[in-house]
Amino acid sequence: MRATLAFLTGAALALGSIAPATAAEIVIGAQCDRTGPTQTVGTNLCPGFNDYIKLINSKGGVMGHTIRADEVDNEYKVPPAVESYERYKKEGAVTVSVYGTPQVYALTQKLTEDRIPGTSPGFGKAAAADGTKYPYIFPIAATYWSQAAAAVKYAKDQMGGLKGKKIAYIFYDNPAGREPLPVLEELQKLEGFEMRTFAVPPPGVEMGAQVLDIAQRYRADFVISHLFGRSPSVAIKELKRVGFPLKKVIGFVWGAAEADVEAAGGYGVAEGYSALEFAGVGEDYPVLKEIKEMYKKEGKPEPKEMKESVYYNRGVFLAAIHVEAIRNALKAKPDGKITGADTKAGFEKIKNFTLGGLVPPIEITPTDHEGGGLVQVWQVSGGKWVKRTDWFRAYPEVVAKVIKEAK
Amino acid sequence: MIHRESGLLKTSYQADMALYPLPIARWSVAVILVLAFLVLPLVLSEYYLSIINLVSVAIVGALGLNILVGYTGQVSIGHGAFMSVGAYTAANLAVRLGAPFWVSLPLGGLMAAAVGAVVGIPSLRIKGLYLAIATLAGQLIIEWTINHVTWISGGVQASIEVPRPSLFGIQISSQRGMYFFLLAFVVLAIVGVMNLMRTRVGRAFVAIRDQDIAAEIIGINIFRYKLLAFAISSFYAGVTGVLYTYYLGIANYEQYQITTSIDYLAMIIIGGLGSVQGAVFGAIFVTLLPIVIRTSMETFGGLLFSSGALLNIIPNLRLIVFGLLIIVFLIVEPEGLNRLWRNIRSYFRVWPFAY
């Protein structure tokens, strides 16, 4: 009984001590998934986010204001995401980095009502690329629709044309996985290829039958793979096991990391596998060098998450674009009292944002919150990820049509 | 001897059958209601009110599951699916027919009740763990149906946005407004369960839990009452789903998966099976626990670990503490928080003359 009383008192004390934002401090709400199904992403992406914020603060912050990124683990579930959002509101956050597609859906109305911008790079609601319909949601990177178009274009380039070819679309059987279907169907009509869909039910750890079907019965010419969590690596292994050539496989942005290759059994096993990226891969970028310098100055080793450069770099990019939006907002209101609406306007002023080549030139306007939807293709070759194409976007008219038709 | 229990004479059947016959009970309930409806919303900030809102939704769900598992003894892992049925029904009604919430809410609950009764049909033949897994099958099938049948799910994204509920023309969208909205339903739900358990239906449920073969012998049609238990419990689940949908402004089945069903089971077991107070305590405990762990780790953990490592440690530690607490509760106090509360109460009942 005493233990219960002690626990309750401790809880009350702890709850009461949530720190409010101090003066001249600007708060970003950062959600993450460190214990849920996408923890292989979150445990590398969020350190990247935090490291960039640390870098900015070490240089004196943004126009004199320190930035505080308040990271909360939402376990890829919705109630913790909603609770953490309320917490961010209480702390006066001016922008939120949402993590997870169901979380974006759940928070859309709230973000819009409370006028705080939320980002969803490479996931979330593809229709939110339309800034007029969703003024406070910012994909800021290729949505699933743009990724689908880019994947089809890559397949077309690899096969020298699409007419009469068979494409297998293997995907995670949940809303995020099904989202590209309208775009794929439009492109199918446009380009005249055959397509069959293969759903992999969550958690996606066993897909032998689907892979067998693709390789042996349907005999696809090309595979477009939209999987995340553990399933990309399982897919790589399974496809290899049934003898399907991996160089005819292109994965979307969340099946594109070192971790997926390592989980599949190493670079030797995954040779030939290609994937889309919306941020650069590898450590050869100026901003990463700066972060390494910062750690060296503190006498600490560089964080091990940097090795998982695909996700880490995305975290860095995400933080940087938030900071850029804040900077734009502060330029408009130098007294430092910016609100969510100001940061939203700040996002929409972002032009030619490349972060030293880490990302393609991003331009966000009040009508286009996606910023261009540019991606690159990287391929596993000779023991590491190798860049295959430059930044490109494909079939923008088709994507725009689907966005317009979306409810 | 804080209050008097003896010497209270009742002069009508109505007084005898009242929910709260003792004056002390009536006073406590009145105080709690005043606190909840008048004091708290004025004193607490929006953040704390939002936490209470999450708790309120959980309470309604836990009460529903308690009817099925606690009072009727049928273990069910399908609670999440029934919530999503209610949510999507209400969302579809609201969006397609423009139904206001006082129409879509009961209809969502009724739809969930119908589905729940169907899922409960195997209970005719199966019991125990076998039945639990059959309900798990129900959960998976319902999930798949919603995911794939776009007529229900409203498109590939399987999410339907609903407009905010409006009462007498006022839109309820702030946390404070939501607080009153949800609290009203919590009160209705609690009163509903308490009264249900006093009727013959409630007594039949308990009989089925305790000794179902004996119950059948004395003439209770156990199949019919088991189905009724599933239906009523699913009605509550459907209402929870609808409330959650209106709170978030969107219906999305990914919020109602197996982990949710297991969370609700944890709530009623930690709180204490087979009692209304138990369900309420359990819901509060399980909803607040991750928040408390996180905030206390942030405050105190900073003394022990660096912030980078802390970010990794906190979420995993939260899982560990959650699991440990469940285990500790089961070992130390199998009847849950409810029993702890009763122990405290009976201590004070005869205080200071404890002997």
Added chain:
Amino acid sequence: MFDWQFGVLLLSNGILIGLMYSLIALGFVLVYKATDAINFAQGEFVMIAGFVVAVAIAAYGAPLWLAVAVGLAGMIGFGFALERVMLRKLIGRPVIAVVMATIGLAAVLRGFGPLVWGAGTKSLPLPIPEEPVVLGPLFIPPIQLVGAGVSLLFLAAFSWFFLRSRRGIAMRAVADNQQVAMAMGINVERYFGLAWAMTGIVSALGGIVWGNLLGVDVQLSLVGLKVFPVVILGGLDSIPGAIVGGLIVGLVENIAAGYIDPYVGGGTKDFAPYVLMIVALMVRPYGIFGKAIIERI
């Protein structure tokens, strides 16, 4: 046109993967058979075993046989310790208490694994070729052959154990009626510990095989969910039932994925075994090989 070649492929995949499911289900059945406890944390046991072996190989450079030995020893010790610390206190409690306790245990293990060993996926290399064995129209991944082989080996071993050996018979006596067993001089608690340790062994081997197949990380614990249709179909306390149930689930999943999915847009393979399970349960409420419980008032 019925593509018999594809059908044969699906069948072989179904059989092999089904036997691998049985490997996990065996752990569950062992515990239930001996102690009446329902272990919702079976998948997490497999995960922990996988972590131990994978980390031993990767971080400490241990040779395979040593890592396997460490994994086995660790899981046996874990089983004994678990019984001693947690499950002994829950003897005599209603079923749902043990169920929730194992659910809590599952959460603890799911948090503990990544906390100690990191969230990245580790691979568990085995000296088994990655290239499929081609037998006519069949593509058989060698790892699945190994897994199936291990399952069948355990089937033989445990069947012999429970039918012929002294300890096995004693364990069955404990499962039947604890009090009478105690009266006959059998140390019930020690046999409970032995049962959990045996589950540890099965989980260790399951962790090695599945860890090689999928890679070791937190998500490995999700294979534990597959256990339920297998054991319900086969009967909660029957070892041959675990094998048969596994075969049926593997076959049904693959047939559903191959032949039903294209018509309904996919995803049926997850719940097809459950549908079959419900139908089977209506006919045989205790599973195909399960022991019917005779209730007395």
